[in-house]
Amino acid sequence: MIDKSLNWIDDRLGVAKGGRSFLDKIFPDHWSFMLGEIALYSFIVLLGTGVFLTLYFVPSAHEIVYHGSYVPLRGQKVSEAYASTVGLSFDVRSGLLMRQAHHWAADIFLGAIAVHMARVFFTGAFRKPRELNWVVGVLMLILGVVNGFLGYSLPDDLVSGTGIRIAYSIMESIPLVGSYLAFFLFGGNYPGSGVIIPRFFVLHVLIVPAILVGLLAAHLGLLVKQKHTQFPGKGKTESNVVGSPMFPTFMAKTTGFLFMTSAVIFGLGGFAQINPIWQFGQYEPYQISYAVQPDWYMGWLDGAARIMPSWEWVGYGHTIPLEIFLPAVIFPGLIFNILLAWPLIEWYKTKDSNYHNLLDRPRDRPKRTAAGAAMLALLFGVFFASSTDVMANFFQLPLMDVLWFFRFFVPLAPIVAYFITFKICHEMRDAENIGKRKRALIVSRTTDGEYVTAESAPRPGDGHEELEAMPVPTFIDTTDPELATAAGVRRVIR
Amino acid sequence: MSKTARRSVTARLAAPAALVGVVAVFSFVAFSSGSAQADTTTSTTAPVTVSTLPDAQPGTVQAVPTAVSAEPSASATADSASNHSGIYYTDLPASFIKPGQALFAANCSSCHGSEANGKAGVAPNLQGLGAGTVDFWVSTGRMPLANTSVQAIRKPPRFDRIQTLEIAAFVQSLTPGQGTQVPLVRTAGADLENGNTLFTLNCAACHTISGAGDALAEGAYAPSLHLATPTQVVEAIRSGPGNMPHFGPGNITNTEARDIAAYVTGVLQHPNDAGGVGLGGIGPVGEGFVGLLIGVGLLMLVCFWIGDRA
Amino acid sequence: MSDNKLSPPPATLDDPHLQPATKNPQRMQNLAILAMVVGMLGFIAFIWVYWINASNEWEAGTLAVGMLGLGVGTIAWGKYLMPQGPFVEERHDFHSSEPERAAFNAAITGRGGLEVKRRGLLLGVFAVAGGIMTLALAVPGIRSLGPKPAKSDDNQGSTENSLFTTNWKKGTKIVTVDGRQVMVDDLEVGGVLTVFPQGFEGSSPDQVILIRLAQLGPNDPPYPISPPGHTSYGVQGYVAYSKLCTHLGCPVGLYQERTQQLVCPCHQSIFNVNSGAIPEFGPAPRPLPQLPITVDATGQMRANGGFDQAVGPGFWERP
Numbered sequence A: 001m002i003d004k005s006l007n008w009i010d011d012r013l014g015v016a017k018g019g020r021s022f023l024d025k026i027f028p029d030h031w032s033f034m035l036g037e038i039a040l041y042s043f044i045v046l047l048g049t050g051v052f053l054t055l056y057f058v059p060s061a062h063e064i065v066y067h068g069s070y071v072p073l074r075g076q077k078v079s080e081a082y083a084s085t086v087g088l089s090f091d092v093r094s095g096l097l098m099r100q101a102h103h104w105a106a107d108i109f110l111g112a113i114a115v116h117m118a119r120v121f122f123t124g125a126f127r128k129p130r131e132l133n134w135v136v137g138v139l140m141l142i143l144g145v146v147n148g149f150l151g152y153s154l155p156d157d158l159v160s161g162t163g164i165r166i167a168y169s170i171m172e173s174i175p176l177v178g179s180y181l182a183f184f185l186f187g188g189n190y191p192g193s194g195v196i197i198p199r200f201f202v203l204h205v206l207i208v209p210a211i212l213v214g215l216l217a218a219h220l221g222l223l224v225k226q227k228h229t230q231f232p233g234k235g236k237t238e239s240n241v242v243g244s245p246m247f248p249t250f251m252a253k254t255t256g257f258l259f260m261t262s263a264v265i266f267g268l269g270g271f272a273q274i275n276p277i278w279q280f281g282q283y284e285p286y287q288i289s290y291a292v293q294p295d296w297y298m299g300w301l302d303g304a305a306r307i308m309p310s311w312e313w314v315g316y317g318h319t320i321p322l323e324i325f326l327p328a329v330i331f332p333g334l335i336f337n338i339l340l341a342w343p344l345i346e347w348y349k350t351k352d353s354n355y356h357n358l359l360d361r362p363r364d365r366p367k368r369t370a371a372g373a374a375m376l377a378l379l380f381g382v383f384f385a386s387s388t389d390v391m392a393n394f395f396q397l398p399l400m401d402v403l404w405f406f407r408f409f410v411p412l413a414p415i416v417a418y419f420i421t422f423k424i425c426h427e428m429r430d431a432e433n434i435g436k437r438k439r440a441l442i443v444s445r446t447t448d449g450e451y452v453t454a455e456s457a458p459r460p461g462d463g464h465e466e467l468e469a470m471p472v473p474t475f476i477d478t479t480d481p482e483l484a485t486a487a488g489v490r491r492v493i494r
Numbered sequence B: 001m002s003k004t005a006r007r008s009v010t011a012r013l014a015a016p017a018a019l020v021g022v023v024a025v026f027s028f029v030a031f032s033s034g035s036a037q038a039d040t041t042t043s044t045t046a047p048v049t050v051s052t053l054p055d056a057q058p059g060t061v062q063a064v065p066t067a068v069s070a071e072p073s074a075s076a077t078a079d080s081a082s083n084h085s086g087i088y089y090t091d092l093p094a095s096f097i098k099p100g101q102a103l104f105a106a107n108c109s110s111c112h113g114s115e116a117n118g119k120a121g122v123a124p125n126l127q128g129l130g131a132g133t134v135d136f137w138v139s140t141g142r143m144p145l146a147n148t149s150v151q152a153i154r155k156p157p158r159f160d161r162i163q164t165l166e167i168a169a170f171v172q173s174l175t176p177g178q179g180t181q182v183p184l185v186r187t188a189g190a191d192l193e194n195g196n197t198l199f200t201l202n203c204a205a206c207h208t209i210s211g212a213g214d215a216l217a218e219g220a221y222a223p224s225l226h227l228a229t230p231t232q233v234v235e236a237i238r239s240g241p242g243n244m245p246h247f248g249p250g251n252i253t254n255t256e257a258r259d260i261a262a263y264v265t266g267v268l269q270h271p272n273d274a275g276g277v278g279l280g281g282i283g284p285v286g287e288g289f290v291g292l293l294i295g296v297g298l299l300m301l302v303c304f305w306i307g308d309r310a
Numbered sequence C: 001m002s003d004n005k006l007s008p009p010p011a012t013l014d015d016p017h018l019q020p021a022t023k024n025p026q027r028m029q030n031l032a033i034l035a036m037v038v039g040m041l042g043f044i045a046f047i048w049v050y051w052i053n054a055s056n057e058w059e060a061g062t063l064a065v066g067m068l069g070l071g072v073g074t075i076a077w078g079k080y081l082m083p084q085g086p087f088v089e090e091r092h093d094f095h096s097s098e099p100e101r102a103a104f105n106a107a108i109t110g111r112g113g114l115e116v117k118r119r120g121l122l123l124g125v126f127a128v129a130g131g132i133m134t135l136a137l138a139v140p141g142i143r144s145l146g147p148k149p150a151k152s153d154d155n156q157g158s159t160e161n162s163l164f165t166t167n168w169k170k171g172t173k174i175v176t177v178d179g180r181q182v183m184v185d186d187l188e189v190g191g192v193l194t195v196f197p198q199g200f201e202g203s204s205p206d207q208v209i210l211i212r213l214a215q216l217g218p219n220d221p222p223y224p225i226s227p228p229g230h231t232s233y234g235v236q237g238y239v240a241y242s243k244l245c246t247h248l249g250c251p252v253g254l255y256q257e258r259t260q261q262l263v264c265p266c267h268q269s270i271f272n273v274n275s276g277a278i279p280e281f282g283p284a285p286r287p288l289p290q291l292p293i294t295v296d297a298t299g300q301m302r303a304n305g306g307f308d309q310a311v312g313p314g315f316w317e318r319p
Helices: A001-011 A016-022 A033-055 A080-090 A095-120 A131-153 A157-174 A177-188 A196-225 A246-271 A295-306 A323-349 A365-383 A388-395 A399-430 B002-033 B067-077 B094-107 B133-138 B161-174 B190-202 B230-239 B255-270 B283-308 C004-005 C027-052 C054-079 C100-119 C121-145
Strands: A063-065 A078-079 A241-247 A313-315 A316-322 A443-444 A450-454 B087-089 B183-185 C087-090 C170-175 C192-197 C208-213 C237-240 C254-256 C261-263 C270-272 C278-281 C294-296 C300-303
Touching: A033 A095, A033 A196, A033 A246, A033 B283, A078 A080, A080 A095, A095 A131, A095 A246, A095 A365, A095 B283, A095 C054, A131 A157, A131 A196, A131 A295, A131 A323, A157 A177, A157 A323, A177 A196, A241 A246, A246 B283, A246 C054, A295 A323, A295 A365, A295 A399, A295 B283, A323 A365, A365 A399, A388 A399, A388 B094, B087 B255, B094 B161, B133 B161, B133 B230, B183 B230, B190 B255, B230 B255, B230 C261, B283 C054, C027 C054, C100 C121, C208 C270, C237 C294
Parallel strands: none
Antiparallel strands: A063 A078, A241 C087, A313 A316, A443 A450, B087 B183, C170 C192, C170 C300, C192 C208, C208 C237, C254 C261, C261 C270, C270 C278, C294 C300
């Protein structure tokens, strides 16, 4: 039956030839190769929950009187976008779960991208021939951040509205074209002609996701075409990949992982409140709440804007608001461009144009590892700087002291991180047997009364034996009568 | 085959461990969410917090002189035809002044002076501030203050309700008719929607939209409103303690003040935490930590289980 | 490439690579089945929970247990019960062979390149036409989006199309967001109120924060404001500043009465109320523009003119 249908398909599409090599594609077993899948599967959850949300969300700034079931809002004039989001939360069954799961999935999506990217970076997996895939990945990160911001802005609540206001001002700060850009996008001076929510909606649910899906296909396509990298180890060379085949082993694991990712996201969606917009209320441009921050993946920009000194350039009848333009336009531009260009930067330094399919250990590339640590220190610094007020309140410190601390911490932390990491890498490289389990030292006394030490024999489990890797077998011989009697249950040879 | 043996040992441990871990996290979250509940989605009337003057603090003496409890209710019925503000003012009984003076002399006069006219650089002049101002500072436990160099913080009050009002009555007696009076706030029938709007416009900029409070300039901070009583909310609006602006009746009417008090005590103190644990009401900072540490963290543990570690 | 893969001899069923990774497959299979059954029950429970319309927590819990069980079972199946391997796959060169490359390059530079060279003018015209087409398509795509910002404060602008204009004029009545006229004795000392020009309640660029700094009568000397603020812009102890932060345009709604500071809740710029809202700390570069105000004979508060500069954050055209 299966044979028949497969033949039917192959008669028409000829999938057998390429399809089998796809089924035999080898995935390395190391756990760190699964990190990108967290992003992939949270993206799938995002698509699914997102479709649910579009069925109820009304992308309109039109004002209506709220009549839903949340009492403190009844009778208030709110936008349809806000009313429908509150309605999604209280009046659509399972709506709150879907909404919260969508938001958690976005937070996890970008978090997983960051972790995945750190793995790729620190192990040098972006080197030739995978530079293009690195670039595709960084583009997906940027689009993910953008789409996260767009989605966060849609409910038209007080917190997200403040975010839109800030985005407007950031656009306005770009020299020459800034006010034109802002006017065009918003349909006029802030808050614009009521077009921003419909426009953000189209970008959020159609345009950006479509590009993301395209890039995702390219990312995975390149992965299949170029095959995985792998850590050095027994039987692993530059010209092979060792691990589990796509079908059936990897497919089972990864399908299970899709379920696990969904379980965590929906679990959070039900048990951890996120963005309770009914508590925030409708956005009005003259209202503000203290302690408003963007979502975590935008926090680093907010932090950069906070610690920036008030340097405005004025002259020749023009103004360049450097206090906005530098931290909110130039800084992220610089960071993303460094990320995009990193394979090039490293090539420029090393002039290494060999193929690399075996990964580096971070300690063996101290300069790259230190540079990565410096970048992380910088981003963590500005990220934490975005919550100066919350920290000042939590630790009962004066707000200005906390801000001054970050004004010094943010530029200094990367430098310190660089040198410390560099030093640690060198120390680790020089140390013998690092990363291996220590063996016991046996001290014994010889008959002459002399004490000698000797290492004990390897413990069981240390230096375990591994099977020699073999190609995925084409056919399995089941003609052996003795084996065939096992009837589906494989005999275990031990 | 020692490799497979090792694998299966870790596997046997890893699978249930991951399961237990995830279930434990979920159940922890579930349990802690159980405590906070507000029926804002279903109830159609405002939560009723009638504060009979003096508004009863948990654990304080409930025996109220009849003169006090009778008077406001009488005035309430008298005013109810014309005044629906829900806030009633009444003079504190003259009998409070004498014990109040004794309490003041023992607990307050070392800084504020026996005539409550303050000491330069140490303590402000209290004359003319009114009984409501004194009631706010003493009933929130901010006064008496041990360390004058830092902003007073809310703590359990040192005096019971009657003693507090006695001190207030004494200070009021020094400048009769001046300053903020002690209100009787009846939040039943308040307009929560109006309170919500007014709170967002006037209060959220400092106290945050969830009433959690936050740090201000010069080492000051806006306190959390999660323990405030309706009386204290109205007293704070009217007297503007510390760095807080003063909101007079020309700015926020009595009715509006009552609506704000009802919103603070009814909604903010019992937020509708539909959708799980409230994560402290500090917005995306807390959410980011949960998303990264619990969300991505758990999934990385799953990766650790699925994949090889060698 | 598939030829050499077809060549290895068939594996036998007892090949160690094909054995499950666990020592006790039967037990692991039972565990995996158990997990999947738990998952199944979770999903059934979800449907039941939805049916009886229980809380969000129950829905999430049952759904998560369902997916968790199914996930654990599937992963256990893949990790412990499938061929343990390891298997290997050979990589192939990414680049094509030299002759293929040469032919490809030749096709572009030779065949096409020569043709392009020979008809250089044609190519030029095609490129220019294509470029103009892109431009033509982009023009409505961008220009239709919104109005052009008005050049400067030349009285043609409205708050909708100009960054320089507000609706504050000399004599404009000062009202609250509800449209209530603000009277001179509405605020107490230390009081603060968000106000708008009459008819433009709730408008973003027009928002003004009105503060009463002192209790002064009409004949008292004015409350002194240090430069760059104007003492003459205040009236009877009142001052009014634009509520739009000069940093990123958040409403500067946080008034600290004792220290006489306005704080922006977004990025903590701190403005001194007594000196024309000069920024004392934080990223804001300019003082909040001060609005001249006055009181008419009936005690109504009115604007005594518009702002003398653009309100809100900086931009290129701002002089």
